Amino acid sequence: MKTQSEAVIRPARSIRGSVQLPGDKSISHRYAMLAGIAEGPSRLENYSTGADCASTLGCMRSLGVRWQRSAEGQNVIEVQGRGLSLAAPSMALDCGNSGSTMRMLSGIVSGQKFTSLMIGDESLSRRPMERVIKPLSAMGAEIESQQGKPPLRITGGSLKAIDYKMPVASAQVKSCLLFAGLFADGETRIEESVRTRDHGEVALRSFGVQLNRKTIGAGSEVRIRGGQRLHGLEARVPGDLSSAAFFLCAAALFPGSQLVVPNLLMNPTRARLLDILMQMGLHIAVTQLDEVHGELVGSLQVEGAKLKGSTIAGADSAALIDEIPVLAAIAPFTEQGIEVRDAKELRVKESDRIAAVATNLRKMGAEVEEREDGLKIAGGQSLRGAELDSFGDHRIAMAFAVAALRADGETQIQGAESAAISYPAFFDTLEELAVRI
Numbered sequence: 257m258k259t260q261s262e263a264v265i266r267p268a269r270s271i272r273g274s275v276q277l278p279g280d281k282s283i284s285h286r287y288a289m290l291a292g293i294a295e296g297p298s299r300l301e302n303y304s305t306g307a308d309c310a311s312t313l314g315c316m317r318s319l320g321v322r323w324q325r326s327a328e329g330q331n332v333i334e335v336q337g338r339g340l341s342l343a344a345p346s347m348a349l350d351c352g353n354s355g356s357t358m359r360m361l362s363g364i365v366s367g368q369k370f371t372s373l374m375i376g377d378e379s380l381s382r383r384p385m386e387r388v389i390k391p392l393s394a395m396g397a398e399i400e401s402q403q404g405k406p407p408l409r410i411t412g413g414s415l416k417a418i419d420y421k422m423p424v425a426s427a428q429v430k431s432c433l434l435f436a437g438l439f440a441d442g443e444t445r446i447e448e449s450v451r452t453r454d455h456g457e458v459a460l461r462s463f464g465v466q467l468n469r470k471t472i473g474a475g476s477e478v479r480i481r482g483g484q485r486l487h488g489l490e491a492r493v494p495g496d497l498s499s500a501a502f503f504l505c506a507a508a509l510f511p512g513s514q515l516v517v518p519n520l521l522m523n524p525t526r527a528r529l530l531d532i533l534m535q536m537g538l539h540i541a542v543t544q545l546d547e548v549h550g551e552l553v554g555s556l557q558v559e560g561a562k563l564k565g566s567t568i569a570g571a572d573s574a575a576l577i578d579e580i581p582v583l584a585a586i587a588p589f590t591e592q593g594i595e596v597r598d599a600k601e602l603r604v605k606e607s608d609r610i611a612a613v614a615t616n617l618r619k620m621g622a623e624v625e626e627r628e629d630g631l632k633i634a635g636g637q638s639l640r641g642a643e644l645d646s647f648g649d650h651r652i653a654m655a656f657a658v659a660a661l662r663a664d665g666e667t668q669i670q671g672a673e674s675a676a677i678s679y680p681a682f683f684d685t686l687e688e689l690a691v692r693i
């Protein structure tokens with residue numbers, strides 16, 4: 257069992273400084289998987305430092321992919337691609353806490369002529385996998401699970417293409433099926449009714465895969481032909497926007513904040529947070545914008561201001577799914593509060609994030625209305641320091657470290673080590689940016 261650690265957060269007066277984010281988690285996973293099935297070497301700079309992306313690398317190693325961390329730095333990964341045929345693993349593929357690893361990699365192992373056992377930690381073992389089991393089985397994979405939950409035993413082989421309309425808005429499922437589509441006979445077509453992050457599509461193209469994309473209403477269609485070969489990639493992973501969200505929200509708590517964020521991922525399917533924070537009153541200037549391997553990367557200059565409220569619903573709830581916990585955690589400090597609807601997916605993340613946010617805000621003295629698919633948190637409330645639990649969830653630990661900066665008195669967060677799932681240096685960086693005198 258892992259030892260639990262406590263983080264103590266003292267109130268701050270503002271946020272000041274510059275923060276260089278670790279590589280985006282979503283892109284790091286996809287690059288590592290595609291580099292493994294590419295032909296020839298890849299070099300991935302600023303690869304995510306989070307434990308989740310290390311889980312993906314561990315699984316790729318178990319599947320016979322050779323990779324190493326470069327002498328230049330721990331976050332530079334050199335991968336020797338094997339092409340589409342991986343090696344049968346001699347042990348279980350341990351996905352740790354990472355739903356992305358299990359769901360997306362299941363698409364790749366479904367195309368392999370061997371059996372893989374995919375396992376995860378206690379939290380991952382509670383998460384729904386039916387969303388990948390059903391379409392992958394329709395493509396021809398044989399999958400055993402524990403009533404739709406991990407572990408998954410996947411026997412792959414020759415797959416047939418499918419035409420699939422996803423019932424749940426999930427970029428992980430979309431990427432899983434596009435990856436499986438590479439091993440299928442014919443053309444796979446995936447339709448989503450709500451647009452989700454498109455890093456799978458963008459990454460596939462960067463590795464030399466041809467695919468067709470079309471907007472359909474509020475969603476999209478992607479088509480991919482099987483049998484395409486991937487070439488290696490040399491790329492730098494842009495800074496993680498979902499990790500930046502914690503510092504942006506921290507800056508938003510104090511009108512006097514000044515924050516610079518260079519090299520940040522600004523892909524439009526991820527950047528809705530910036531619109532919402534600007535609508536709420538935060539000043540954000542984009543001082544540089546480049547396109548790197550199909551991904552927009554920018555630098556931000558942020559100034560705190562008084563925060564209005566917001567309603568997050570419909571397509572926005574899918575677009576902001578990872579940022580809702582921190583937005584909700586700062587909601588009491590906004591003028592009109594924050595209402596979140598259409599976000600029941602939050603109940604099946606690393607923790608039940610709706611319940612976790614409501615529990616912690618109440619411990620800090622806030623009034624919160626908890627609903628099946630969201631939360632309503634009134635503005636103009638003050639919070640007091642309290643003893644909180646991370647519920648073993650990295651985003652809950654970090655969200656409440658942010659809220660604690662404007663609470664009265666000290667806050668202790670139990671299970672703070674879970675931040676390392678996506679951002680090991682988070683608490684140190686927050687301390688460096690917090691102004692206290």
Ligand code: S3P
Binds near residue numbers: 425427578601
């Ligand atoms: C992710 C998609 C989202 C998100 C997760 C990462 C991805 O999950 O919550 O942190 O990289 O595709 P869903 O696909 O379950 O919505």
